Amino acid sequence: MPTSVDIAHLPGEGGPIAAVRNTLGWMTHGIDHLLAQHRRFGPVYRSVFAGYQVVCVADPDLVLSIAREDETWSTSLAWLTFFQGIDAKINAAKMxxxxxxxxxxxxxxxxxxxxxxxxxxxxxxxxxxxxxxxxxxxxxxxxxxxxxxxxxxxxxxxxxxxxxxxxxxxxxxxxxxxxxxxxxxxxxxxxxxxxxxxxxxxxxxxxxxxxxxxxxxxxxxxxxxxxxxxxxxxxxxxxxxxxxxxxxxxxxxxxxxxxxxxxxxxxxxxxxxxxxxxxxxxxxxxxxxxxxxxxxxxxxxxxxxxxxxxxxxxxxxxxxPYTARRALHDTQLGQWRIPAGTFVMGMISAVLRDSNLWSNPDRFDPDRFTPERAEDKRHKAAFLPFGxxxxxxxxxxxxxxxxxxxxxxxxxxxxxxxxxxxxxxxxxxxxxxxxxxxxxxxxxx
Structure with missing residues (x-):
C-alpha cells in the first residue's frame, strides 16, 4: 500500500510552507480555518497536515461514501499513519x-x-x-x-x-x-x-x-x-x-x-x-x-x-475534526480520481456548519435538536461528533x-x-x- 501518492490533480495546496500554515491554522483557528479552506478549494481538496499530504472531503454525501465498509476504505491504515513510530510494536503486519x-x-x-x-x-x-x-x-x-x-x-x-x-x-x-x-x-x-x-x-x-x-x-x-x-x-x-x-x-x-x-x-x-x-x-x-x-x-x-x-x-x-480513511484501491470522490493509498479526511466538522443542513449555523441554538426541528436528522452525515x-x-x-x-x-x-x-x-x-x-x-x- 503506497503512502506517498500523486494528488497534484486535485485543487488545494502542498509543500512545507503549506504544511506549517495549515497545521498552525488547525491549532489556532480550528473550524474557521477548515471552513475557509472549504470555501477556497471546494468540497474535495488536497492539503498537508502534520507532515502528511491529505485529501479533505467536506461534502456530506461524500463523507458518507468514505464511511461505508465496502473494502474501499481502511480506517486502520489511516490511524497507523499517525501512531506508527510512537509504539514500535504497531506495524502493518501486527494489528x-x-x-x-x-x-x-x-x-x-x-x-x-x-x-x-x-x-x-x-x-x-x-x-x-x-x-x-x-x-x-x-x-x-x-x-x-x-x-x-x-x-x-x-x-x-x-x-x-x-x-x-x-x-x-x-x-x-x-x-x-x-x-x-x-x-x-x-x-x-x-x-x-x-x-x-x-x-x-x-x-x-x-x-x-x-x-x-x-x-x-x-x-x-x-x-x-x-x-x-x-x-x-x-x-x-x-x-x-x-x-x-x-x-x-x-x-x-x-x-x-x-x-x-x-x-x-x-x-x-x-x-x-x-x-x-x-x-x-x-x-x-x-x-x-x-x-x-x-x-x-x-x-x-x-x-x-x-x-x-x-x-x-x-x-x-x-x-x-474528521474521520480518517486510506483508499485501498483507486476510486472516485465525486469528479475526482483518488489513487490507492491516499489519506482521506472526511471533514465532519465542516458539515456541522453546512448552511444547507443547519439554520443560522453560526448561532448558538440548542433547540435545533428538538424532535420538532430535528436539524441533525436532515442528512445521515449532518451530526457525527463521535465519528x-x-x-x-x-x-x-x-x-x-x-x-x-x-x-x-x-x-x-x-x-x-x-x-x-x-x-x-x-x-x-x-x-x-x-x-x-x-x-x-x-x-x-
Whole structure:
C-alpha cells in the first residue's frame, strides 16, 4: 500500500510552507480555518497536515461514501499513519488492537470489549463518577472561582482513572504521560533528534504501557468492576483476538479519548453556558425539577435540555475534526480520481456548519435538536461528533452520561459567569476546544 501518492490533480495546496500554515491554522483557528479552506478549494481538496499530504472531503454525501465498509476504505491504515513510530510494536503486519483493525476482524474485536460499555457497566461508571464531581464542585464553590479548562481536564483524568482503572491516586502521572503522548501526531517531523514533542510522545507512550502492563495480572485476579478489570477478564476467553499488548493499546486509546475529548467538550459547554445565562437557567430548572439530590444513570436520561445544549456545544465547537480513511484501491470522490493509498479526511466538522443542513449555523441554538426541528436528522452525515460507521466511538454513551452527571451536580449547587468576558474561537489542541482559560466565578445557590 503506497503512502506517498500523486494528488497534484486535485485543487488545494502542498509543500512545507503549506504544511506549517495549515497545521498552525488547525491549532489556532480550528473550524474557521477548515471552513475557509472549504470555501477556497471546494468540497474535495488536497492539503498537508502534520507532515502528511491529505485529501479533505467536506461534502456530506461524500463523507458518507468514505464511511461505508465496502473494502474501499481502511480506517486502520489511516490511524497507523499517525501512531506508527510512537509504539514500535504497531506495524502493518501486527494489528491486534481494534483501532488498527478493519471489517470483520474489527467487528469481532469490538464484541470483546463492547459489554464493558454496556448499559449496566455505564450505570456503574456513572455512580462512581458522581461523587468525584461533587467533591470538586464543593472545592470550587469554597474558592468562588475556577480556571475551568485546566481543572476539568484534571478532574476528568481523575474520573477516568477511577472508573477505567479502579485507582484514585495516580491520575496526575497518567495525565502527564497522556499529554506527552498526544503531542506526537501533531509534530511537523517524526525525528527524535529534531522534535522534542516527538521524543516526549514516545516516552509518554512507554510510561503508559508500563503503568498498564504491570497491572494486568492483578486486575485479572481482582474481579473488579472497573473497565480495565472487565477487559482483563474478557481477553482471557478463548475466542478473543486481543493479546496483552493489544489490551494495553486498547486501554491507552480509551484513556486518551476519555481524557481529551469529554473534558474539551465540557470546557466549550461551560463557555457557552457562561455567555448564554438563559440556557444555564433552563438547564438548572430541569436539573432541580428532576432532583436536588444525587441522580442515577436512568434518571439522567430525562435531562433533555442538557442533552440539547451538549449537542449544540459539540456542533459549534467540534471535538473531532474528521474521520480518517486510506483508499485501498483507486476510486472516485465525486469528479475526482483518488489513487490507492491516499489519506482521506472526511471533514465532519465542516458539515456541522453546512448552511444547507443547519439554520443560522453560526448561532448558538440548542433547540435545533428538538424532535420538532430535528436539524441533525436532515442528512445521515449532518451530526457525527463521535465519528461514523463501524469505528464510531465505543465510549459515546459513557461520555454523554458523564456530561449529564457533571452538569446536574454543578447546576443544582451553584451558578457561574466568566471572570472576564471574551469572544472565544475554536481551536484544535489536538481535540477541539474553545480558546482561553474559561475562568469562571462560582456563586453558591
Amino acid at each position: 491486534d488492537s481494534p483501532l488498527f483493525l478493519d471489517f470483520k476482524p474489527h467487528r469481532d474485536a469490538r464484541k470483546v470489549f463492547q459489554p464493558a460499555f454496556g448499559h449496566s457497566a455505564t450505570a456503574s461508571y456513572f455512580d462512581a463518577a458522581t461523587p468525584i464531581f461533587e467533591q470538586a464542585i464543593e472545592r470550587w464553590m469554597a474558592r468562588g472561582h475556577v480556571s475551568f479548562k485546566d481543572e476539568i481536564r484534571s478532574l476528568m483524568m481523575k474520573v477516568s482513572t477511577r472508573i477505567f482503572l479502579g485507582v484514585d491516586d495516580e491520575a496526575a502521572a497518567f495525565e502527564k504521560a497522556l499529554i506527552d503522548y498526544w503531542e506526537g501526531p501533531l509534530s511537523l517531523t517524526r525525528s527524535k533528534l529534531l522534535s522534542p514533542s516527538w521524543r516526549r510522545s514516545i516516552r509518554g507512550h512507554a510510561v503508559l504501557c508500563e503503568m498498564l502492563r504491570s497491572r494486568i495480572s492483578a486486575r485479572r485476579a481482582s474481579g473488579g468492576d472497573d473497565l480495565f478489570s472487565r477487559l482483563c477478564a474478557k481477553t482471557q476467553e478463548p475466542e478473543t483476538l486481543v493479546d496483552d499488548d493489544g489490551l494495553v493499546r486498547l486501554m491507552i486509546g480509551i484513556k486518551s479519548a476519555a481524557f481529551a475529548t469529554t473534558s474539551s467538550g465540557l470546557t466549550s459547554m461551560a463557555y457557552l453556558l457562561a455567555t448564554h445565562p438563559e440556557w444555564q437557567e433552563r438547564m438548572r430548572a430541569e436539573a432541580i425539577a428532576l432532583s436536588k439530590g444525587r441522580i442515577n444513570y436512568e434518571q439522567s436520561n430525562q435531562l433533555e435540555v442538557t442533552s440539547r445544549v451538549w449537542k449544540e456545544a459539540m456542533r459549534l465547537y467540534p471535538i473531532a 461514523i460507521g463501524g469505528h464510531t466511538c465505543t465510549g459515546m454513551h459513557l461520555a454523554n452520561a458523564e456530561v449529564k452527571a457533571f452538569w446536574h451536580a454543578l447546576l443544582t449547587r451553584c451558578r457561574f459567569t466568566l471572570e472576564r468576558d471574551y469572544k472565544a474561537r475554536h481551536t484544535y489542541m489536538p481535540a477541539g476546544i474553545v480558546s482561553g482559560d474559561v475562568k469562571l466565578r462560582i456563586e453558591r445557590l
